[in-house]
Each structure stands twice: as structure tokens, then as C-alpha cells.
Amino acid sequence: MNKRQMLALIGIAVTSFFLAIALPLITPTPLTAQSNVTLLVSAAASLKDALEEIQPIYQQSKPNVSITYNFGASGALQQQIEQGAPADIFISAAIRQVDALEQKGLLVPGTRTNLANNRLVLIVPNNNTAIKSFFNLTDTKVRKIAMGEPRSVPAGQYADQVLKKLGIFDKVKSKLVFGNNVRQVLAAVESGNADAGLVYATDAKISNKVKIIVAADEKYHSAIVYPMAVIKSSKNIPAAKEFVDFLSSNPAKNVLKKYGFIVS
Structure with a gap:
């Protein structure tokens, strides 16, 4: 190998070395996609x-x-x-x-x-005119009252507290039908399968099939x-x-x- 060939090889090696260093600096790194x-x-x-x-x-x-x-x-x-x-x-x-x-x-x-x-309210089907307060729930004409299962449904726990504070629980307990969640209670009143129900004000608000009779006094149940x-x-x-x-x-x-x- 003559002197000219040797210099050429050295030049190629030096050029490759600098390219190896420079390319990562001048080549844009693709943005990492945000994971889903x-x-x-x-x-x-x-x-x-x-x-x-x-x-x-x-x-x-x-x-x-x-x-x-x-x-x-x-x-x-x-x-x-x-x-x-x-x-x-x-x-x-x-x-x-x-x-x-x-x-x-x-x-x-x-x-x-x-x-x-939220607030707890007493609801009835739109065509019900007999129930005007919680105390009407003791009337013989009222056969079914829907509420949440107190052991697992908070709305049922609040309803249980209200009925007991008002002193009417023992008079209506045979009429109580329990839902596995508050929307089941709403559905029971909407369909007429219950004469009344205790749900949140927000549940009553989304339905055009029920009306609110009264909101429970907040002193009668936990916040x-x-x-x-x-x-x-x-x-x-x-x-x-x-x-x-x-x-x-x-x-x-x-x-x-x-x-x-x-x-x-």
C-alpha cells in the first residue's frame, strides 16, 4: 500500500468517526407516542x-x-x-x-x-294524589314503599334513618320492598310497582314519570x-x-x- 492509499484510508476512517458522533445530534429523535x-x-x-x-x-x-x-x-x-x-x-x-x-x-x-x-326525597308516580307527606305512608291504601337495601345501599341507609326518626318505621316495615341500588328503587316507582319510594333528589330529577312529595329534613339522617x-x-x-x-x-x-x- 503506497502513501496516497494510506492517507485515503485514514481520511475515510476519520470521516466515519465524526459522522458517527454527529448524526445522533443532527438527526431528530422521533417523539414517543403517549401510551393509552x-x-x-x-x-x-x-x-x-x-x-x-x-x-x-x-x-x-x-x-x-x-x-x-x-x-x-x-x-x-x-x-x-x-x-x-x-x-x-x-x-x-x-x-x-x-x-x-x-x-x-x-x-x-x-x-x-x-x-x-345530595338530598333524600320521597317520590310517587305522577298520577298519585293520595300521598302528601311521609306520614301518609302509614295509610292502608299505600301497599308498597321502595327503598334501597340498607346493608349495602347508602340511600337505603338514609331512608332507614328517616323512617325511624319520624317514628313510622314499625308501621311501614311490612310494606317495604328493597332495591339493590337506588336506580332500582326509582324504576319501581316509575313502573307503579311501588306506591312511593325514597331516592336522591338527583334520581328524581332525571325522571319524568315521578314527582317529589317532600325532601327529608337533613337532621333526620347522616350527611x-x-x-x-x-x-x-x-x-x-x-x-x-x-x-x-x-x-x-x-x-x-x-x-x-x-x-x-x-x-x-
């Missing part, structure tokens, strides 16, 4: 309409986040989570269920907050609060925290107000 996340929210049945309306509003700003809801009685949802069922967020219609999960260490610390409040928190077993804790934060934002609050929830 699916959040499972276990929520009280009374929140169904409001949360379903909130979902597309949230996804406008977070298109990579899919929200799936599991609606039911708060007590049943609590038991599902305790037994290991998947859930990223829990929203209860009462404090007791979230307290139980917190005491068992199943919540992400610092994520618990209150979403909204109706909807606490929410991120579940510790969630595989998407950062995304779940963001959605919980959004539920406390003005866009979400406006939807909750539209459906009759009380928000601060």
Missing part, C-alpha cells in the same frame, strides 16, 4: 348520568385516557374492591364505605376528597356525601389522580350541578 390508559371507575349508581356526561369532556383534553364505569350500590362496590376486583377509583354515596377501605389500607394516601352532596379516592392496587395511579382532580374542576362541577348535585 384505561381507567376503571367504580361509582355509586346515582352518579351514572353525570359521570357519563363528564367522560367525553375529559377525553377532549386527554384523548389517550379511556374511562370505563362500574356502577352499583356503594356497599357492593366496596366489597368487590376488598375482594381484589380491579378498580382505579372508587366514588361512594356515603362515607362509611370509603372509611372501610381506608382503614384496610386500600386507598392511595392523600387522594381522598369529597365530590358532592349525604360522595367521597372518592384512588385505589392503591391501581396500575394507573398518576392517571387516576389526574381524573380525580378533574372531577373537582369547574367543568365537572357544572355537570354535577346540572343533575342536581350540591357542590362547593
Whole structure:
């Protein structure tokens, strides 16, 4: 190999070396696509309409986040989570269920907050003119009164408290029919299968088949609060925290107000 060939080879080697260093600096690195996340929210049945309306509003700003809801009685949802069922967020219609999960260490610390409040009301089918107060429930013409199952449905727990505080529980207990969630109670009154029912004001608001007779005095039952928190077993804790934060934002609050929830 002569001197000219040797210099040429050295030149090629030097050029290749500098190209190897420079190319990563001048070649744009493709942006990493944001990963898709699916959040499972276990929520009280009374929140169904409001949360379903909130979902597309949230996804406008977070298109990579899919929200799936599991609606039911708060007590049943609590038991599902305790037994290991998947859930990223829990929203209860009462404090007791979230307290139980917190005491068992199943919540992400610092994520618990209150979403909204509600009122308990006595409803009847639109064509009913005989019932004008809670005390009319003792009348012999009233045969069935629908309410939630007190052991698992917060609306049923509140109804139980009201009937006992008013001193009429023993007189009406033989008439009581129980729903597995508050929407079943609403459906029983809408269909005429019950002469009256105790539901949340927000449930009555979405129906054109029932009317509110009276709201229960709040001194007769525990405060109706909807606490929410991120579940510790969630595989998407950062995304779940963001959605919980959004539920406390003005866009979400406006939807909750539209459906009759009380928000601060």
C-alpha cells in the first residue's frame, strides 16, 4: 500500500468517526407516542348520568385516557374492591364505605376528597294524589314503599334513618320492598310497582314519570356525601389522580350541578 492509499484510508476512517458522533445530534429523535390508559371507575349508581356526561369532556383534553364505569350500590362496590376486583377509583354515596377501605389500607394516601352532596326525597308516580307527606305512608291504601337495601345501599341507609326518626318505621316495615341500588328503587316507582319510594333528589330529577312529595329534613339522617379516592392496587395511579382532580374542576362541577348535585 503506497502513501496516497494510506492517507485515503485514514481520511475515510476519520470521516466515519465524526459522522458517527454527529448524526445522533443532527438527526431528530422521533417523539414517543403517549401510551393509552384505561381507567376503571367504580361509582355509586346515582352518579351514572353525570359521570357519563363528564367522560367525553375529559377525553377532549386527554384523548389517550379511556374511562370505563362500574356502577352499583356503594356497599357492593366496596366489597368487590376488598375482594381484589380491579378498580382505579372508587366514588361512594356515603362515607362509611370509603372509611372501610381506608382503614384496610386500600386507598392511595392523600387522594381522598369529597365530590358532592345530595338530598333524600320521597317520590310517587305522577298520577298519585293520595300521598302528601311521609306520614301518609302509614295509610292502608299505600301497599308498597321502595327503598334501597340498607346493608349495602347508602340511600337505603338514609331512608332507614328517616323512617325511624319520624317514628313510622314499625308501621311501614311490612310494606317495604328493597332495591339493590337506588336506580332500582326509582324504576319501581316509575313502573307503579311501588306506591312511593325514597331516592336522591338527583334520581328524581332525571325522571319524568315521578314527582317529589317532600325532601327529608337533613337532621333526620347522616350527611349525604360522595367521597372518592384512588385505589392503591391501581396500575394507573398518576392517571387516576389526574381524573380525580378533574372531577373537582369547574367543568365537572357544572355537570354535577346540572343533575342536581350540591357542590362547593
